[in-house]
Structure formats: C-alpha cells, structure tokens
Amino acid sequence: MDDFSHTFSEGEIRMPKLDHISHSIALPEGASASIEGDVVTISKDGQSLSREFRHPKVEIREVEGGLEIFVNLPRRPDKAIAGTWAAHLRNMAHGIGEGFEYRLKAVFSHFPMSLKVEGKQLTINNLFGEKVPRVAKLPWTPAEVEVRVENKTDVVVRGADREKVGQTSANIERACRIKKRDRRVFQDGIYIVSKGA
Numbered sequence: 001m002d003d004f005s006h007t008f009s010e011g012e013i014r015m016p017k018l019d020h021i022s023h024s025i026a027l028p029e030g031a032s033a034s035i036e037g038d039v040v041t042i043s044k045d046g047q048s049l050s051r052e053f054r055h056p057k058v059e060i061r062e063v064e065g066g067l068e069i070f071v072n073l074p075r076r077p078d079k080a081i082a083g084t085w086a087a088h089l090r091n092m093a094h095g096i097g098e099g100f101e102y103r104l105k106a107v108f109s110h111f112p113m114s115l116k117v118e119g120k121q122l123t124i125n126n127l128f129g130e131k132v133p134r135v136a137k138l139p140w141t142p143a144e145v146e147v148r149v150e151n152k153t154d155v156v157v158r159g160a161d162r163e164k165v166g167q168t169s170a171n172i173e174r175a176c177r178i179k180k181r182d183r184r185v186f187q188d189g190i191y192i193v194s195k196g197a
Contacts, residue, residue, distance in 0.1 A: 021079060023069040023086035028097025033067050035060060040067070040089065044096045049160055051088060058082050060089075095160035102169040103194045104155040107187060115149045115190075122147060122155070122172055128188055136175035140164050147172075155190060166195075 027033055031044035040060055041050040053060055057078050061068045069085050071078045094100070106113055111129040115122060117138070124134040138147055145159035145168050155172060159165040169192050176189035 025089045026066045049092045091162045100162045100165045101196045102157045106153040136172040
C-alpha cells in the first residue's frame, strides 16, 4: 500500500496565504496628514515632518483619524516593507505629537570638561586636559533639533524627527572618542544615557 502521507520538515511548513495586510497609524490630537504623490506629510501647530514612501505594491491611504498602510496579496518582502513604513510613520506621528528626547552625560575623572552650544556645533573644552577643544557638528537648525546643556554635564537633544535626534546624539558621543588610550582607564567622554520618547 502506498503511503501518501508526507511529513513537512521544519522549513517546509506551508503558511496560509494572506489576501491583504494593513497597518493603522493613529495621529496625535490636533495633527493632520496629507499625501502628495509618494510624499507623506504629518503636521501639527506649524511644525511638519515629510518622508517619501515608494513601492509598487504597498500603498498609504488617509483614513479617519490617521493613516493606513495597505498591501494586497502580500509576499514576504512586501510585508517587511509595510512593517518598516508603519514604524517610520508611527515615529513621525509620535515626533510631531510629543517629540523625541535623548539625554547624554559628560563623564570625567581627572579633567573637568566644559560644554557649550555655539551655532551649529557643540564645543567640548578640556577633554583629558587637551588644549584644542573637540567639536561635535549639529547639522540641523535649533527649530529641527534643539541641543542644550543642563547642570554643566547633561546634554539634552530634542526634536520631532527621531533619526535626526539620534544622529545628532551620535555626533556628540563620537566627538569624544579617544584613540591610543586604554578605554578601561580613560573613561572620560559624553555618553548617551537615555533615549526617551
């Protein structure tokens, strides 16, 4: 007698095909969204964030109270793209509503350093007693990303765009990186201590 039963190996398990998937993105109170071509803009109180989303199968629609990402007959890459777009749009909505705040702390053991925001740069004086100040570039305007020094050792980076806030914080952290010294002994620098919403 022929045995027609076939046991699927772990990698062969057949998933039921989804006919469509959608992600809903709620907008904060008082915020509005507009879609022009491939560009989605979320605005509130005179501030706005825009981003381009382009894919032949994934579409973004305006729905009541927010946005919807929709994919018909999705394949695995389409599902991944839709999930990524949903994360970006949620970050934009959160940024416009509450903003993102990263906190950094200046740590020093021997040489007290001083921090000062000057135009589009943060100047770090006296790191390891160096005569030449270190400079961290602040690529965006204060309206986009606000950088301020509190209590002489705390740096607060705030803004609506999560990526710009994160990049600015990384620039500050990187400006204090040391070479040719033992990191276990020389731990002076500016470090990200929190990535609050």
